[in-house]
Amino acid sequence: MLEARELNLTLDFCLRVGELLLSSGAGAADVTAAMQSLSWQLGARNPEVDVTFTQLSMSYQADPEEPAYVLIRQVKHRDIDYEDLTLVDHLTRDVLNGDCDLKEARNRLGRIVSSGHILPRWAVSLGWGVMCAGVGLQLGGNLPVVAIAFVAAVSIDRLQLVMSRRRLPAFYRQVAGGGVATAIAVLAAAVAEATPLDLDPSLVVTANIVMLLAGIGFMGALQDALSGFYVTAGARLTEALLATAGIIAGVSGGLTFGQVIGVDVGQIDPGLGGDLEGVPVMALGAAICAAGFAFASYAPRRSFVPIGLIAAAAMTITQSITIGGFGRTWPTAFAAVFVGFISYGIAARLRIPPLVIVVSAVVPLLPGLSIYRGLSLLTEGGTETSEGLLALITAASVATALSAGVILGEYVAQPVHREAQRLESRLAGPRLVGPLRGRPTHAGRRERRKRQDS
Incomplete structure (x- = not known):
């Protein structure tokens, strides 16, 4: 049985790991599993873990006749940071493998x-x-649209950074971002009217509000709901x-x-023509968008190229099936299963969490624009209400398809990966075809260290 001081340090360490994972974009189910695994490895067996969106709690009672230890920690910020997420994932693996004790683990976590x-x-x-330049290309914009989207996105990010340092709520930062995106599009439209420049200002607005849209949070909510964490969802x-709503304002x-000032931006109606000639352009835009998002989220550099290729392949799958008349939901689901399946093996090779690849690769497929359109039509009222409800239902179905597809792909990939490792252990000699060499198992690493020590 752990002493009181060591037990308190163990629970505190698990809570700090869970806070960093949750604030970096991990789902509630993954956070709970990580905290329970760490506490079990460090000697606190079968703790009670409760994860909500803003608070983590952990309790442990060694004996019913003794008082329980209860620790609570607040999640104060939620910024996607895949560098810290990767480092904490490596730390968690080292603790579970027995390569790092509690004192060293706490020191490493403090440095992270x-x-x-x-x-x-x-x-x-x-x-x-x-990222926004890639979205502009994905939506069919020309070079001026892509360039203006790039400049507008940089301006929006710098403005939101200043506002966040002044601790303004996220709603007001979204309002400012949507206003800047539209103002730049209005100015671009005014210039286009006075010059022979071919420019669609609605694409500029669309390409930049994708940066602000909450499609990622919507998909994360559905993932938590599918995992049984309804409060967090x-x-x-x-x-x-x-x-x-802040973006709409x-x-x-x-x-x-x-x-x-007398400038008509036009209706915000994104989308490229529904023919196979536009699929390569959309795939290229999706690759640029996904890689840009990964770069802006501090993902490891070795993941940029795989993320771009996976995003391009997913966009190709979605658009190719959609053109065949299968709607939008099922093609998105097939693409999400592909992303979840292939990301598991690639993440293992790159030694990064699969979440880094999955989220970045599905960013071009997120239904943020449908959410925006649905809410904006609902605010207009009248005959537009039915169209707004239809857009929200479409967004919900696409987000559900993405969440369920990614989770299903991960479930399918895990047993396939295990069987490939077992087959790898039975084969001998150099091979040019077949399962690639996987990482050594935990028992194999311990046995190798024992031989080296002896």
């Missing part, structure tokens, strides 16, 4: 939290610009809808500004 990033913050702004859904303000 306190140390900054090698990547400068201005480079992150450029990453968001590349409800909180994430509320945050997603509130963030989208900002965009409507920008459109009003355009009407005052």
